[in-house]
Amino acid sequence: MSFSELFTTFANNLLPIMAVSAAGFLLGKTLHIDSRSIGRVLFYFLSPVLVFNLLVHSKLPGEEIAKTGALALAVMFSSGLLTLAGGLLLKLERPVLVSALITAMFANNGNYGLPLIAFAFGQDALSHSTVYFVFSSLTTNTLGVLISSLGHLDFKQAVLGMFRVPTIYAVLLAGLFNHFGVILPTPVDRTVSLVAGATIPMMILLLGLELQRARWTKHLSALGLSASVRLLGGPLLGLLFTSLFGISGVARQAGIVEASMSAAVANTNLAAEYKLDTSLVAASVLISTLLSPLTLTPLLVLLGK
Template identity: 55%
Template sequence: MSLSELAATFANNLLPVILLCAAGFLLQRAFSIDSRSLGRVIFYLFSPILAFDLLLKNDLPLAEMGRTVAFCLATMSVMAALTLLVGRALRLDRATLTALVLTVAFANTGNYGLPLVSFAFGEDALAHATLYFVTTSILFNTVGVIIASLGRLNFKQALSGMLKVPTVYAVILAALLNQFHVVLPLPLERTISLAAGGAIPMMIILLGVELARVEWSRSLRAVGIGAGMRLILGPLVGLALAIPFGLQGAALQGNIVETATPAAVTNTVLAAEFNLDSSLVTAIVFIGTILSPLTLTPLLVYLGR
């Protein structure tokens, strides 16, 4: 793994994401963009269309889809369990520990992970990464909400959150159409492809907009633990679990990159909503995103061999 190889990988795959993210950051600073409205456009329109388009084109077998979902569940469960062990060993208070579990378990698999996989490995890997992203979205809106509420919400209430994730329905519809070999009319197919093409740039811009709104935390130790576990332990756990799950080729590339992304910006929303240490969460998100090229660049080189 030479220096020139690392530099080329960074320039070709990570730099485009960083530059567009920086544009979103500067736009937010200059014009105070309404990130909530932008996020809703992505959540309800672009994300489901992107998932539908990718899965319809790639026609992944149901067994392959199930394996990706199971791998995602296993990876996130292990990361959450390890964070609990570390937090209890360090005797962190409940609010800080809950914030750490959220940021370590829930990575930025959408705004960051999908563009990165797209640039580095193309549509085959992106289809697997999209399934990983959809699974994390479902878990975030159910398990994530339960964790953040410290048990104040029951499973039925959390389940209603899952039913509000439109990408879930897009995945189901794409799987059904593939199963019955349905061909879309050309005008509809082109409309979907056109909208899907705008999804990834919009996601990156939103990431920049959200990062411009974060506030700093005073707990440097907790920030270091959260960012370090997310960026270093995440891909190591993913690579270890990839062996028993038999992930290879595009499936390995798409899934492992998703395990290695920094903490999701959406964690800050839950932290603020449920009175956790929101400044800690946002600091982990910001620091992790800034440092992520240092860990993701060599990982992309390794996965590309």
């Protein structure tokens, strides 16, 4: 693995994302843009349309969808167990431990993962990463809420909350279209493609907008734990479970990269909503995002060989 390979991989795949994200960061600082409103547009409209568009055109076999979903769940649960074990050894207080737990478990599979995989491995890999993103999103909005609430919300309420996640309906609709062989009329197909094309740039801009709200934390051991599990444990877990589940080709590439992403921006919303350590969560998102090129660049080179 030469310096030239690393530099070219970084410049072609990560640098464009960093540049657009930096623009979002600067726009947020100078124009005081409301990132929450943009986030809601993405969550309720743009992201579901992107998911529908990718799945309705990909025609992924059910077995591959199941394997990718199992991979996403296995990586998240294993990341949680590693963080829990580390947090108990470090004797972290419960709010701090839970804050570290959610940032280690729930990665930035949408805003960061989707564009990176699209650049590095193309449309076929993007379809697989979309499935990973859907499972990750659903888990964040159910298990993530349960963990963050520390018992304030019962399991039934959390499960019902899953049905308020629009992407699940995009998945179901795409599944029905594929099952019955429905072909979108040209005007509808072009409209859907147009909206889907706007989603990834908006995701990257939102990443920058959200990062400009980050604050530092005094809990450095918890910060180090969550960032290590995300950036170092994630790739190892991705390699392990893709091998165990027999995942290969572009599905393997997409799955391992998604498993290796930095902490999700959505974790900051969970922390604020359920009175966790917001400074720790925000710092974890910021640090893991800034350090991620150091782990993702060599990973992309290795996976591309």
